[in-house]
Amino acid sequence: MTERKLEILSIAQSLFKDNGYTATSMRDIAKAANVEPASLYSHINGKEELLDTTCFSMAEKFINGIAEVNDIYFDAAQKLKMAVDTHVGILATNLNAAIVFQRDWRHLSDDRKAAFIVLRNQYEEGMRVIVQNGIDEGLFNEVDVKFATLTLLSSLNWIVEWYDAEGRLTPAEIAENLYNFVLTGLKK
Amino acid sequence: MTERKLEILSIAQSLFKDNGYTATSMRDIAKAANVEPASLYSHINGKEELLDTTCFSMAEKFINGIAEVNDIYFDAAQKLKMAVDTHVGILATNLNAAIVFQRDWRHLSDDRKAAFIVLRNQYEEGMRVIVQNGIDEGLFNEVDVKFATLTLLSSLNWIVEWYDAEGRLTPAEIAENLYNFVLTGLKK
DNA sequence: CCTACCGATCGGTAGG
DNA sequence: CCTACCGATCGGTAGG
Numbered sequence: 584m585t586e587r588k589l590e591i592l593s594i595a596q597s598l599f600k601d602n603g604y605t606a607t608s609m610r611d612i613a614k615a616a617n618v619e620p621a622s623l624y625s626h627i628n629g630k631e632e633l634l635d636t637t638c639f640s641m642a643e644k645f646i647n648g649i650a651e652v653n654d655i656y657f658d659a660a661q662k663l664k665m666a667v668d669t670h671v672g673i674l675a676t677n678l679n680a681a682i683v684f685q686r687d688w689r690h691l692s693d694d695r696k697a698a699f700i701v702l703r704n705q706y707e708e709g710m711r712v713i714v715q716n717g718i719d720e721g722l723f724n725e726v727d728v729k730f731a732t733l734t735l736l737s738s739l740n741w742i743v744e745w746y747d748a749e750g751r752l753t754p755a756e757i758a759e760n761l762y763n764f765v766l767t768g769l770k771k
Numbered sequence: 772m773t774e775r776k777l778e779i780l781s782i783a784q785s786l787f788k789d790n791g792y793t794a795t796s797m798r799d800i801a802k803a804a805n806v807e808p809a810s811l812y813s814h815i816n817g818k819e820e821l822l823d824t825t826c827f828s829m830a831e832k833f834i835n836g837i838a839e840v841n842d843i844y845f846d847a848a849q850k851l852k853m854a855v856d857t858h859v860g861i862l863a864t865n866l867n868a869a870i871v872f873q874r875d876w877r878h879l880s881d882d883r884k885a886a887f888i889v890l891r892n893q894y895e896e897g898m899r900v901i902v903q904n905g906i907d908e909g910l911f912n913e914v915d916v917k918f919a920t921l922t923l924l925s926s927l928n929w930i931v932e933w934y935d936a937e938g939r940l941t942p943a944e945i946a947e948n949l950y951n952f953v954l955t956g957l958k959k
Numbered sequence: 960c961c962t963a964c965c966g967a968t969c970g971g972t973a974g975g
Numbered sequence: 976c977c978t979a980c981c982g983a984t985c986g987g988t989a990g991g
Contacts, residue, residue, distance in 0.1 A: 605793035606878065609986060621988080622960045630986065660958075686874070690794065714957070723957045730940075730948050731957065733933060734926045741925030752918075760918050768956030769851075769902070769911045769919065797970060809972080810976045818970065961991080968985070975977080 588626045591616055595633040596679040604634050604687035634687060635695055641684035642702040644673050649709035659717030660766070666713055667765075668758045670739045675746060675754035682743050710736060735765055776814045779804055783821040784867040792822050792875035822875060823883055829872035830890040832861050837897035847905030848954070854901055855953075856946045858927045863934060863942035870931050898924060923953055 584592075594615045598607045609630055613620040627633060648669040652662050674681045688699050711732045717723030738761055746757070772780075782803045786795045797818055801808040815821060836857040840850050862869045876887050899920045905911030926949055934945070 603791070603793055603877065605791055608984075610984085619961060620986085621962080624987070625960065663957075689791065717957065722959060724955070724959050726952065726957065727948060730945075731952060733929065734949065734952055737926045737929030737932075738922045741921065741929070744925075745921060757918075760915060761922065764914065764919060764922055764956070766956050766958045767912070768952070768954050769905065769914065770848075770954045771910060771912050796968075798968085807977060808970085809978080812971070813976065963989090965988075966985105969983080970981105972981075973979090 585626070591623060591626055592633060592636060593679070596637055596683055599634070599637070599683045599687060600679045604683065604690050631692065631695075634683070634690060637680050637683045638688045638691060638695075638699055639702075641673075641677065641680050642699060642706070644677070645670070645706050646702060646709070648673060649706055653709055653712060658722060659713055659720050660722050662713045663717065663766075664758075664762050666710065667739065667762045668755065671742060671754045671758040671761070674739075674742055675748070675757075678743065678746065678748070685740060685743060707732060707736065738765065773814070779811060779814055780821060780824060781867070784825055784871050787822070787825070787871045787875060788867045792871065792878050819880065819883075822871070822878060825868050825871045826876045826879060826883075826887055827890075829861070829865065829868050830887060830894070832865070833858070833894050834890060834897070836861060837894055841897055841900060846910060847901055847908050848910050850901045851905065851954075852946075852950050854898065855927065855950045856943065859930060859942045859946040859949065862927075862930055863936070863945075866931060866934065866936070873928060873931060895920060895924065926953065 591612065595607070595612050598611055598615060602611075609623060610620045612633075613623055616623070649666060652665045652669060655662070655665070657665075688696065688703075691699055711728055714723065714726070714728050714732050714735070718725055718728070742757060742761075746754075752760070779800065783795070783800050786799055786803060790799075797811060798808045800821075801811055804811070837854060840853045840857060843850070843853070845853075876884065876891075879887055899916055902911065902914070902916050902920050902923070906913055906916070930945060930949075934942075940948070
């Protein structure tokens with residue numbers, strides 16, 4: 584990927600984040616990139632490529648992250664901490680792309696969408712393994728694994744809705760708060 | 772609101788849920804309603820009215836729900852249970868509208884969006900009050916209230932992504948699982 | 960990276 | 976609820 588292509592991708596992600604993929608036109612992207620609309624096509628094949636690259640490059644980061652965590656032989660509590668840390672880190676350092684990845688993958692073409700969902704399920708499965716490990720090791724309560732993992736992931740994913748790089752919490756602090764909350768709950 | 776208008780609204784919500792507000796055209800809605808596109812305008816003022824009505828009628832349901840909970844003088848744990856129950860109930864019985872409400876409020880016009888955000892903050896504040904009550908009453912740990920409420924709400928909101936009316940869990944069971952999870956966490 | 964332009968589709972209106 | 980139609984905008988191409 585050339586530098587200019589990366590620039591255009593980054594500009595597009597910022598616009599997609601603000602207005603959504605569908606409501607962002609190639610003319611909007613061109614304007615933000617200070618070129619004529621037609622000029623974009625010497626760098627990219629079309630609008631969907633921008634969405635596709637965003638969704639799949641993010642999916643790859645998440646899958647590599649969870650694979651790394653599950654390759655290391657610590658107990659489930661430590662693995663969970665690492666997974667939460669990694670997840671929050673990826674979101675925080677790729678915030679625009681993360682929002683697009685979460686919100687607009689539905690607008691991929693049918694076959695690409697199917698491929699995306701496979702990766703998404705793969706990641707969720709990696710998380711479920713950690714929760715199941717925790718139960719097997721006697722560290723976690725005997726919760727409904729599917730349900731608990733979904734709830735955990737929802738907390739992780741919602742971060743993009745309020746995370747602010749200039750806010751009072753660093754990604755590491757967010758990850759720690761989240762980990763503690765998921766582990767011990769509200770009850771005194 | 773006439774019966775036919777409600778029908779059109781319901782059809783629109785179903786299409787918005789599948790393809791998003793922006794990617795759904797008036798022609799799509801007309802086709803699904805078995806009328807010509809121009810005929811829709813004898814029932815509604817325009818496309819945005821469909822989104823507006825959806826977002827604000829859902830917001831109203833949520834705000835009424837939390838107000839009702841906070842008006843009843845039980846302890847924070849019971850209030851939280853009621854709030855979770857109510858929230859899940861509203862999502863489950865208005866699933867299409869709930870998805871649109873969550874995903875597409877960003878496409879409201881600027882002033883309506885501002886009004887919407889006020890209502891949204893009002894609801895979040897209602898939830899924060901419950902969490903704060905719990906801490907004050909010595910029932911909950913001294914968590915970061917803002918953070919905990921956001922995490923709680925994320926779990927509640929994410930339900931729409933996987934809830935299935937024909938699935939194995941009823942809304943009441945989902946609410947109970949969620950409440951238990953948020954209260955006690957994973958750790959044994 | 961530009962000028963010039965394409966066919967398709969958009970939300971919406973006039974008038975009945 | 977329909978026919979007929981509007982101006983605007985869409986993603987993208989031809990050719991340089």
